[in-house]
Amino acid sequence: MRRVAIIGVGATEFGELWDSSFRDIGIEAGLAAVADAKINADQIDALYVGNMSAGRFIEQEHIAALIADYSGLARDHIAATRVEAAGASGGLALRQGFLAVASGLHDIVVVGGAEKMLDVSDVESSIIQSAALDQEWETVLGATYPALYALIAKRHMHEYGTTREQLADVAVKNHRHGSLNPKAQFRREITRETVMGSPMVASPLRMFDCAPSSDGAAAVVLCPLDEARKFTDVPIEIIGSGQASDTLSLHHRRDICTMEATKAAAQRAFKMAGLTHKDVDVAEVHDNFTISEILAIEDLGFFAKGQGGKATEAGLTGLEGEIAVNTSGGLKARGDPIGATGLAQAVEIVTQLRGKAEKRQVKDANVGLTHNVGGTGATAVVHLFRRG
C-alpha cells in the first residue's frame, strides 16, 4: 500500500447560498482545491463525490459525471464516482479516494462533497434526511433525527448525569470557534441562555442543540506521498483510515449511549497509524446535535464514557484545551451540508496542520482526526492526518 497525502484543499462558504446552484458550489470547491494543489486538470485520474440526496433535494442524480463535466473534465473521461452513506457520505468518499491512491490504481484523485439542502421546504428537508434512518422501523412510526438523538441525550443524562447546561456548552464552544472561521455559516458567539431559551425541537434538544441545514461544498486533492513534494511544501499525510457499520435502527443497539461504529472505525484508524487517541492534537467530530459531540469525544477515547459533558463544561475541548474539538465551528456553527461535511472536516484539519488556521489555530498541531457519522451511528468513518 502506498502512503497518501493531501496536497490541496478548497471549500465554499457554508450557509444559504441562494445565488449558487449545486453544480456551481461543486465546481467552486473543486477548483479551489485544484488551484491550491497547483495541478492541471489533465493530471486528475479520478473524482469521488460525497453526496447524500441530490436526487431528492434538487432532483438531480448522476452527479459525479455532472461535476466532472462542468469542471471541464468530460473530455478527459476521468473515473467519476458518487459515494453515499447519509451524513458520512463525505468521509466515505475521502476513504474511497484514499484507497484508490493507496492501492496504486490512481495517482491524482480529487475528492469532493456537496449538498444543496435549502431549495426545498423545511418539512421536505426533514423527510429527506429521515431517509437515512430505518424507514420500516423508525421513520414510519414518526421518528426523526432530532427525536432519536433526543432519546440518546435523555439516556445519557440518566446514566451519567450529563446536564442540560453541558449540552449547551457544546453549542457555545462551537459557535465561539465558528466566530473565528470566515467560512462558517454562523459567525456569532452565543451563550448558554441562547441555547436553553431557544425553541424546543425534541426534549431535551432545542433549536441551538441542532446543526443547521446548509448549502455548501468542500474538496481535497490526493496524491502518493512520495510525489507530494512536487506540488506542496507541506503535504498532509493520511496516516489512518477506518470505517465501520452498525445496526441501522437505534433500538437494535446494545447501548444507545455508545456508538460502536465510531469505536470500531477509530480503533482501525489508530491501528493503521500506530497511534492512540493521546497523540491527537485537533479533532473535527460529527456534532449534528450537541449530544453527538459528547458521545463522539467519549467513543473516540478522548474521555471516559460518561465524562464527555463534564469535560466540555471544564473547557477541555476548546482551542486551548486538552484536545481541541471542532475548531471550524463543527456541524453546529460551520454548517452541515450533509455530503460536504466529511470533506469540510478534512479541509479544517489540513488547514490546522499547515498552521494556517489564523485566529483559531491550535498551537503545534501535528496530528489531526476527523470523525463522520451517518444516521444515528450506522456508519462511522474516522481519518487520521499528520504533517508529512
Place this chain on the structure above:
Amino acid sequence: MKVGIVSYGAYVPRYRITPEEIGKVWGTDGKAMSKGLMINCKSVPSPDEDTITIAVEAARNMMRRCDVNPRDIGALYVGSESHPYAVKPTGTIVAEAIEAAPNLTVADYEFACKAGTAAIQTCMGLVGSGMVKYGVAIGADTSQGAPGDALEFSASAGGAAFLIGSENVIATIDKTCSYTTDTPDFWRREGEMYPRHGGRFTGEPAYFKHIMSAAKQMMSCMNTTAKDYTYAVFHQPNGKFPSRVAKQLGFADPQVLPGLLAPTIGNTYSGAVPLGLSAILDEAKPGDRIFAVAYGSGAGSDAFDITVTDEMARFHREKAPTVKELNSNLKFLDYATYAKFRGKILLGGD
C-alpha cells in the same frame, strides 16, 4: 408639470389579535414570535369587511379631505392580492361609491404586496401625459395566512388611497423607479385559499435584494443619502425586515418610526406602504422629504422620492381620521372569533 399627491385617505379595521393568542392554539411560542417578528398585534377585518369595503372607506376619506369634483377623476386602480372576485373588478364598486363613474377607466392590479404603488405609478403616467386630470391609486388587502403557518402571525387588513394630480398637490413625487425580477418567493394559485411561500427564501434573495436595489437606484439617481430625507417607509411584512433595511441604508429611528405600522397593525400587504405613507403625511410639514420603497413578491420593488409642498399647510387633514386615530379604540379578539371572522371555520355544506 409637477405630478404629485392631491389628497389621501386611509382605513384599518378596528379588530386586533395578538401573536400570543394565535400561538396558544398552534403550540407555538407566541411571545417569541412576537419578539422575532416585531409584531405586537395585527388587524383583522370583521365579517362585513373585505378589500372592497376597505378600498371604499380609504377612498371616501381621501375625497373628504379635498374639494375635487369626483367627475374629474379619469382613472382608478385598486391594487390587492385579495380582490373578493376572481372575475369582476373591485375598482368599479369603489368608483361608484365615490361618484367618479362612469366616465373613467378602471382596473384591478395584482403584484403581491406592491400592487398599490404600481397603481400610483400608473396614475403618475396618466396625469403627467395629460390623459387624465386626476387618477386614484389604492392599495388594500385582507391578506390570507393559512392556519398555523408563520404568515398567520402577521397577515392583516387595511388600505390607503391616493389622489394623484398636478394642481394643488400637497406632495410632489419627484421620482419613481423600480427593480423587478422573476423570483418565486411567495405565491397563491387560482382557487387556492392560502398563499405558499419559500420560508427563509422570502428574506435575503427576495425582500432584501429587491428593496435594497430599488433604494440604492433611487439614491444614486437623486444623488441623495439617508440624511436628505425627513421620513422613510419600507414594505413591512413584519417590524424586523423594514427596520433592518432602514439601518442598512443609514436611516435612524425618528425617520422610520412614524411610518412603521407593522408592530401594531401587522402586514397589510398591498396596503402596507400606502398606509405607512399616509401615517407620515398625517404629520409631515411643508418641505419634508419622504423616501418610500414598496416590495411585492414574485418579485419587485417600487421606490419613490416625495417632497411635501406648501399646499400641505392649507390641506384639510382634519376632515378624515388619521392612521393614529384609526389605530385606536381597538377590540381584541380571541382565536375562535378571529377564525370565524376570517372564514377559517368551514361549516357543513360549505
